[in-house]
Amino acid sequence: MAAENPIVRDFIIPIDRYPHLRETQTLSDAVQVLMSHTCGENEYLRYAGILVLNEKNQLVGGLNLQDILRALDKRFALPKGHEGKAGEYPNLAILWEDSFFHKCSEKKDIAISDFMVPTKKIVKGDDPLLKALSIMLHGNEVVLPVKEEGSIIGVIRLEEIFLALCGVCKL
Amino acid sequence: MSQSTTNVALADEATPFDWKRLIFMFTGIGLFLFVYYCPPWPDAIDPLGEHFVLSQQAKGALAVFLLAATWWVFEVVPIGVTSLTIGMLQALFMIRDPKVAFKDFMDPSVLFIFGSIVIGMVFTKTGLTKRIAYKMLSIVGERTSMIYLGCFVMTAALTHIMAHTAVAATMFPLLMAIHALYSDEDKPSKFGKGLFIGMAYVAGAGSIITLLGAARGAVALGFYKDIMNVDISFFQLTMYMFPVGWLMVFILWGFFMLFFKPERAIIPGLKAKAQRMYVELGAWSTKEILTASIVVVTILVIALKNFVPALGSLDKTGILLCSTIAFFLLNILTIDDLEEIPWNIILLFAGAMSIGFCLWETGAAKWMAVNWLVLFQNSPPIVFVLGMAFFVMMMTNFIMNVAAIAISLPVALVIAPYLGVGGEVILFSALVVSGMPFLLLVGAAPNAIAYNSKQFTTGEFFLWGVPASIILMAVTWFAVTVIWPLMGMQIYVPVAG
Numbered sequence: 001m002a003a004e005n006p007i008v009r010d011f012i013i014p015i016d017r018y019p020h021l022r023e024t025q026t027l028s029d030a031v032q033v034l035m036s037h038t039c040g041e042n043e044y045l046r047y048a049g050i051l052v053l054n055e056k057n058q059l060v061g062g063l064n065l066q067d068i069l070r071a072l073d074k075r076f077a078l079p080k081g082h083e084g085k086a087g088e089y090p091n092l093a094i095l096w097e098d099s100f101f102h103k104c105s106e107k108k109d110i111a112i113s114d115f116m117v118p119t120k121k122i123v124k125g126d127d128p129l130l131k132a133l134s135i136m137l138h139g140n141e142v143v144l145p146v147k148e149e150g151s152i153i154g155v156i157r158l159e160e161i162f163l164a165l166c167g168v169c170k171l
Numbered sequence: 172m173s174q175s176t177t178n179v180a181l182a183d184e185a186t187p188f189d190w191k192r193l194i195f196m197f198t199g200i201g202l203f204l205f206v207y208y209c210p211p212w213p214d215a216i217d218p219l220g221e222h223f224v225l226s227q228q229a230k231g232a233l234a235v236f237l238l239a240a241t242w243w244v245f246e247v248v249p250i251g252v253t254s255l256t257i258g259m260l261q262a263l264f265m266i267r268d269p270k271v272a273f274k275d276f277m278d279p280s281v282l283f284i285f286g287s288i289v290i291g292m293v294f295t296k297t298g299l300t301k302r303i304a305y306k307m308l309s310i311v312g313e314r315t316s317m318i319y320l321g322c323f324v325m326t327a328a329l330t331h332i333m334a335h336t337a338v339a340a341t342m343f344p345l346l347m348a349i350h351a352l353y354s355d356e357d358k359p360s361k362f363g364k365g366l367f368i369g370m371a372y373v374a375g376a377g378s379i380i381t382l383l384g385a386a387r388g389a390v391a392l393g394f395y396k397d398i399m400n401v402d403i404s405f406f407q408l409t410m411y412m413f414p415v416g417w418l419m420v421f422i423l424w425g426f427f428m429l430f431f432k433p434e435r436a437i438i439p440g441l442k443a444k445a446q447r448m449y450v451e452l453g454a455w456s457t458k459e460i461l462t463a464s465i466v467v468v469t470i471l472v473i474a475l476k477n478f479v480p481a482l483g484s485l486d487k488t489g490i491l492l493c494s495t496i497a498f499f500l501l502n503i504l505t506i507d508d509l510e511e512i513p514w515n516i517i518l519l520f521a522g523a524m525s526i527g528f529c530l531w532e533t534g535a536a537k538w539m540a541v542n543w544l545v546l547f548q549n550s551p552p553i554v555f556v557l558g559m560a561f562f563v564m565m566m567t568n569f570i571m572n573v574a575a576i577a578i579s580l581p582v583a584l585v586i587a588p589y590l591g592v593g594g595e596v597i598l599f600s601a602l603v604v605s606g607m608p609f610l611l612l613v614g615a616a617p618n619a620i621a622y623n624s625k626q627f628t629t630g631e632f633f634l635w636g637v638p639a640s641i642i643l644m645a646v647t648w649f650a651v652t653v654i655w656p657l658m659g660m661q662i663y664v665p666v667a668g
Contacts, residue, residue, distance in 0.1 A: 015179055020179075051179075053179060054182055056180075056182075057178065057179055057180065058179070058180045058181060058182035058183075059179055059180070059181050059182060060182045074347075074625075075344065075347050075348065075351065087295040087296075087298075087300065087301065087340070087341055087344075089301060089344045089345070089348075091301070091305070091448040091451050091452065092344055092345060092347075092348040092448070093348075094444050094447055094448050094451075095348035095349065095351060095352050095441070095444055095445075095448070096347070096348045096351035096352065098351075098352070098355075099351040099352070099354075099355050100351075102355050103355060119181070119182075122181065145181075147181060150180060150181070151178050151179060151180055152179040152180065152181060
C-alpha cells in the first residue's frame with residue numbers, strides 16, 4: 001500500500017545536526033566543521049558535505065570533500081568549453097606535487113562562496129524515498145536538501161536511503 | 172564552525188537581467204528587417220560598365236548576413252543557434268529554396284570537420300596525446316629555451332592531425348604542470364606568459380597547414396570549389412601552407428625568446444620527472460596502435476589522391492569518415508563518445524557554409540564585391556591581396572575564424588579577377604591570417620584556453636598581439652611575393668574583361 005512506502009521525512013538528518021556555514025566563511029572553517037563531526041576510535045569523518053547559507057539564513061549551495069580539495073589547486077580543474085573531449089592527466093601530478101604541497105596551506109583563507117556549488121536539486125519531506133534515490137542516481141548526488149513549508153528542514157543522504165532500502169527489501 | 176539554525180529558507184534565484192544581450196539581439200533582428208524590407212538598392216556597376224542588380228533574394232542574403240554577423244560577434248545566442256537562424260531565415264523568407272539552404276548544413280566540408288573532430292577525440296581518449304606530450308618533454312630536457320621550442324613544435328605538429336582547439340585543451344594541463352615546476356609563485360612569470368600566449372599563437376600557426384587543424388580550411392575549399400569551379404586537394408593546401416605555417420612557428424619562438432626571455436635558464440628535475448611519467452604510461456595499448464594506424468593510413472590516402480590515379484576519384488570526406496566508422500567498429504569509441512560531439516561547433520561550421528553559399532548564389536556577394544572594387548580600382552594587386560588579408564585578420568579577431576572566412580572569401584574571390592589577382596592567392600592568404608587571431612581572446616578557442624592560466628591579462632594579450640600581427644602580415648607578404656611564386660602558384664592573372 002502506498003501509505004506504507006517510505007518517505008523522505010522519516011530519514012532526514014535535521015538541519016541543526018548537519019554541518020552548515022555562512023558563504024563568507026573560509027575553506028579552513030569548512031575543514032574545521034567537518035573535523036568536528038567524527039565517529040569511531042579512528043575518528044572517521046561522519047559527514048562528507050556542508051550546506052552553505054547566506055546572511056539571510058537562506059540556503060544558497062553546498063560543498064563536498066571533492067569541492068574543497070579541488071579548491072586547493074586550480075590544476076585539478078581542466079578548461080571547459082573546448083571542442084572535443086576533455087582528457088585526464090593524473091601523471092602530471094608528478095610535475096606539480098612539490099608546488100602543491102608547498103602552497104596548499106595558502107588556500108585556507110579563501111571564501112566558501114568562491115568554490116561552493118549552487119543548490120540545484122531539492123526534495124520535499126513528503127516525497128517518496130525512491131524519488132530522492134532516483135534524483136541521486138541520475139544526477140550523481142549523495143546529499144539532497146529537504147524542504148517543508150518553505151523551509152529547509154534537513155538533508156537526506158544516500159547512506160540513510162541505502163540502510164532504509166536494505167531493511168525494507170530484506171537485502 | 173556551524174551556525175545555530177532554526178529556520179533556513181531557500182534562497183531566491185536572482186539572475187540579473189542581461190540588457191546587453193537584449194540590445195544586440197534586437198540590433199540583429201532590426202538590421203535584418205530594415206535591409207529585407209528596404210526599397211530596392213541601386214545596381215552595382217563594375218569598371219567595364221556591367222550592371223549587377225541586387226535582387227530581393229540577394230538583399231535578403233545581405234539581411235541574413237548582417238543578423239548573423241551581429242549575433243556571432245556579440246554571442247547573443249550560442250554560435251550554433253545563430254547558424255540555425257541563418258537556415259531558418261533563408262527558408263521562411265524565401266531567400267533560397269529550403270532544400271538548398273538546409274542541404275549546406277550537411278555539406279561534405281561539414282562532415283569533413285566532423286571527422287577531424289572525432290580524430291581529436293580519439294587521440295585524447297586513447298591517451299595518444301599524453302604519450303606524445305610526455306615523450307616530447309623527456310626529449311627537450313630542462314633548458315627553458317628548448318622547452319619553449321619543444322612545446323611550440325609539439326603544439327603545431329599536433330594541429331596537423333587534430334583540431335587546434337583540442338590540441339590547446341590537451342596542452343594546457345601539461346603547460347600548467349611545467350610552469351608549476353618552474354615557479355612556486357602564483358603570480359605570473361615571463362616564462363608563463365611566453366609559454367601560454369605562445370601555445371595559443373602556434374596552435375593557430377600550425378592549424379593552417381592541413382585540413383584537420385581547423386574547420387576554416389574545409390569551409391574555404393568548399394567555397395572555392397563552388398565559386399571558382401576548382402577543387403583544391405588536401406595535399407595542395409598542405410604544400411602551400413607548410414612553409415608559411417612552420418616559418419611562423421619558428422619566428423614566434425624567436426619572438427617569445429626575445430620579449431619573454433625566461434627568468435631561469437633551466438628547470439631542474441623536469442627531464443627525470445617526464446621520463447618517469449612516460450614510463451608510468453606503460454607499453455602502447457592495442458587501442459593506441461590501432462588509432463595511430465587508422466589516422467596515418469587515412470591521412471596518407473587523402474594525401475596520395477594527388478599522385479595515385481586510382482585514388483583520385485575518392486572523395487576526401489568519404490575517406491575521412493572511414494576513419495570515424497573504423498573507430499566505432501573497433502570499439503575504440505562508443506555511443507557515449509558520439510554524444511560528446513560539440514554540436515554547437517558543428518552547427519557553426521554548417522551555418523558558415525550556408526551563409527557563404529547564400530551570399531554567392533543569390534548574387535549578393537557579387538553586388539558587394541563590385542561596390543568594394545571602387546576602393547581598389549587604382550591599387551596595385553598586391554595592395555588588394557594584403558588589404559584583404561588585413562581585413563580577414565582583423566575580423567577573425569572578433570568572430571570565429573570560420574565565420575570570418577564565410578563572410579569575406581566569397582566577396583574577395585569575385586573581386587580578384589577584376590584586379591588581375593589569382594583566386595588561389597586570395598584563398599591561401601585569407602587562410603593564413605584567419606588562423607592567427609593574435610589580438611583578442613574571442614578570436615580563437617586556444618586564446619581563451621591559454622587565458623585560463625592567469626599568466627597574462629587581456630590587455631597584455633592585445634598589446635603583444637600587435638607586433639605579432641605585424642609579423643604575420645609581413646610573413647603573408649613574403650609568402651605572396653616570394654614563397655608561393657617559387658612553388659609555382661599563379662599570383663597574377665590577366666585582368667577580367
